Amino acid sequence: MATIRDVAKLAAVSVATVSRVLNNNGYVNKETKEKVQQAIQLLQYEPNTMAKGLAGKKTETLALVLPDISNPFFSEVARAVEDVAQLYGYTVVLCNTDSDTDKEQTYIQVMKRRYVDGMLFASNTLRAADVLMLNKANIPLVVLDRAPANVPCLVVRSKNNEGAKLAIRHLLDTGCRRIAHIYGPQETATGKERLIGYEEAVRSFPWYSPTLMEPGQFSIQGGMAAAEKLMERHPDIDGIFAGNDLMALGALKKLQQLGIPVPGRVSLIGFDGIELTRITEPELSTIAQPIYEIGATATRLLIKKIEGVQLENETYECEVELMARGSTRGNAEAGR
Amino acid sequence: MATIRDVAKLAAVSVATVSRVLNNNGYVNKETKEKVQQAIQLLQYEPNTMAKGLAGKKTETLALVLPDISNPFFSEVARAVEDVAQLYGYTVVLCNTDSDTDKEQTYIQVMKRRYVDGMLFASNTLRAADVLMLNKANIPLVVLDRAPANVPCLVVRSKNNEGAKLAIRHLLDTGCRRIAHIYGPQETATGKERLIGYEEAVRSFPWYSPTLMEPGQFSIQGGMAAAEKLMERHPDIDGIFAGNDLMALGALKKLQQLGIPVPGRVSLIGFDGIELTRITEPELSTIAQPIYEIGATATRLLIKKIEGVQLENETYECEVELMARGSTRGNAEAGR
DNA sequence: CTGAAAGCGCTTACAG
DNA sequence: CTGAAAGCGCTTACAG
Incomplete structure (x- = not known):
């Protein structure tokens, strides 16, 4: 060479x-x-990139920390991140944490010694101490969804509360009169905010009951189990809002197994807008986040920060959008 | 610091x-x-990893080159690769090529100057010249699925031909008498070998006709379009073997839209064994590759090669397995 | 506009 | 068992 x-x-x-x-x-x-x-x-x-990095204090490398790349939501984000990074001459290093604090700590250390130019966190376990430490190590940081309390940092997120209300309004508009919610882990901002949005939207109704809420761990399996419990407990449920699409997909499968027509007897709506919502029949109605845009925006912000552009440590809120499709009433023919 | x-x-x-x-x-x-x-x-x-790399000629970094991380097959592979890499102290850099030769060339150059310790190719566009160049640059290489002709290199792959035959046998066993095939891009080893397997398995039947084969680009959209054409052309088709699960998922959706019962009137089977095959109702029968194992094995081999273990440039063939589930006849209740 | 030199933070023979 | 020194391949003030 x-x-x-x-x-x-x-x-x-x-x-x-x-x-x-x-x-x-x-x-x-x-x-x-x-x-x-x-x-x-x-x-x-x-x-030689390494020599350049050592002499010039730049590695042109970004660390992408997420729970699990095989989760379709995160693989869409990852794709966006890598696209933008590549555009600006940066390389992306992948870190799967399984939302495990220990693994995350390990990665933070490893990435620090690799002198990555910046980090993108799409994992829920980031703590205030970590943010402080990264600040001290002078590693720019952008967080997806959730900022630890009381520490300034750049956050890109969606309007979860608003989205949840949008979902409920859509179900009400299309005739639902008893709406259940399958919620995600309450340690996550997304899980929590969507649950709160649901509660705020329905608690004034006479039919409201805490037993209409069931956890589903943001997973297909969890969604199936939750749907089963809910339908057993309240056979008169006619609408289900799932806190993410994976759980909605699970619920759809369970309802179909139980022979409950969707949307004939139960309308179903998810949250996220992952591609998979289009593979089922009926297609899944959902509150779509601009997933690719979120990843791309976060990466652009991170690169700006790396390149010294002064950015306020603010929160960038992305709009969500109702995608009314086959799984909610009145839309059985939609989306074809 | x-x-x-x-x-x-x-x-x-x-x-x-x-x-x-x-x-x-x-x-x-x-x-x-x-x-x-x-x-x-x-x-x-x-x-400081960079100083170490510069002085010691090792970066403890692996490049993972694949068509698209948001394709669920590759995100499962990526997960396995990162898990194993992490275990051995390596970091994984992500490269999406969209199966575009130019992008791939760019990445090869970039990774070369980054002095990655090794490369894992799960992309179809690798050419003999690239392999030679990497050899010359002394960068160990492991290829998934397909080796360029006439150059020695380590390959990890599945028994595609055998798998295709397994699929056809299963369809025949469960009563199918006119079996169509939706095939993947013929530039890919997987697409080609599975098509050949299909042809070899069915060409001696009186009902066999080239018009029973339709391309589906390995995508959901492609699978839908292909299924529609096939059913229009041959309304008496009673079995479809799709060259991957994504196309099978698309076919399933189209059949359901057309009101054709699966497996009642048409049995359907895919190939790969991605997780998504479980989210539909009925669940999709498929020829499963050990996806995680493939990624893990490839990574272990790569690391061995990096660490100087002499390996023959051979091909590691993984076994495939029939997963008979709801989408093929006689299995409507299976997999629940 | 260009060069000599120091320095980035390590590793690795080579002496001892 | 330990240290001095060269070297990995760049960048970046500093002179000129």
Whole structure:
């Protein structure tokens, strides 16, 4: 492998000059530049990223920390992150935490010693101490969904509460009169906020009861189990709002197994807008977040921060959108 | 950030000694070792990975090149790769190629200059020249599914031909008498081999016709379109073998939209065994590859190669397994 | 506009 | 068992 020294020798200049044309900074005479570029061509020279990183204090690497890449929501986010990163010349390192605090700690340490230029957190276990530590280590940070309390940091998130209310209004509008909720883990901001949105939207109704709420761990299995319990407990339920699409998918499957027509007898709506909502028959109505946009925006913000743009430590809230499809009444023919 | 120098000073030894205890190589007196470890503790010292990489010629980084992380098959693979890598102290860099040769070339260059310790290719566009180049650059390589012709390299793959035949046999066993095939891109090994397996299994039947084969691009959309065409062209089809699960999922959706009972009138089977095959009702029968195992095995082999273990450039073939579930006849109650 | 030199934070023979 | 020193391949003030 050719080094910058070889190029310098061949072009009969100093390594400093080669470095200048390489990075396009500092003045360099046009002819000199051409000589250097020819040498680079000839030697097929490619700069060593590590040496560059060590000398220049930049690695052009981003760490993406998420619970599980095989969860379709996060793989869509990851795709967006990598696309944008690639556009700006950054490389993405993948970290699966399984929402396990220990694993997350390990990764934070590992990424710190790798001197990643920035971190993107889409995991729920980030604590205030971690944020502080990263600040101290001078590693820019963008958090998805949830900021630890009392520490300033950049957050990109969706309007969960509003989305939940949108879901309930849609179910009411399409004739539902007894609406249950399958909720996600209450340690997560998304799980909690959507549950609160549901409660706020329905608690004034005479039919409201806490027994209309059932946890589903944000998973397909959890959604199936929750739907089964709910229908057993309240056979007159005619609408279900699931806190994410995975649980809604599980609920749909269970309802179909039980022979309960969707949306004929029970309307069903999820939250997130992952691609999978389109693979079932009927297609799943959902409150869609702009998943790709969230990942892309977060990455752009992170890169800006890395490149020294002063950003307020604010929260970027993304709009959510009702996708009325086959699984809610009046939309059986929609989305085809 | 403390450096190795700070540690050396505090422990009153040389940096060489610190390096030795850090890497646990070379002799070092027990008491000295303890002194050093205490200093490390005190200073909260963490070695700089880049400096280590530059000096030691190792980055402990693996590049994972795949078409698209948001494809569930690849996100399952990625999860396995990262798990194993993490276990051995390696970090994984993500590269989405969209099966685009240009993007792939770019990534190969970028990863080369980053001096990744090894590459895992799960993309179909790898060419013989690339393999040779990586060999020359001394970057160990493991390929998933497909090896370019005429160049030695390590390949991990599944028994596609055999799997296709297993699928056809299952359809025949459960009473199908006219079986169609939705096939994947013929530039891919998987797409091609499964199509060949299908042809070999059915061509001796009197009902066989080339018009029973329809391309579906390995996608849900493609699967839907293909299923529609097939049923229009041959309304008497009573079994469909799709070359992957995504296309099978698309076919299932289309059949349900058309009001064609599955498996009542048409039995359906996919290939891959992704998790999504369980979310539909009926669940999808499929020829399962051990996806996680494939990713894990490939990563272990790659790490062995990196660590200097001599490996034959052979092909590791994984077994496939018939998962008979609700979408094929006689299994309507299976898998619940 | 260009070069010499120091330095980034490690590892690794080589002496001792 | 331990240290001095060279070197990994770059960048970046500092002179000129």
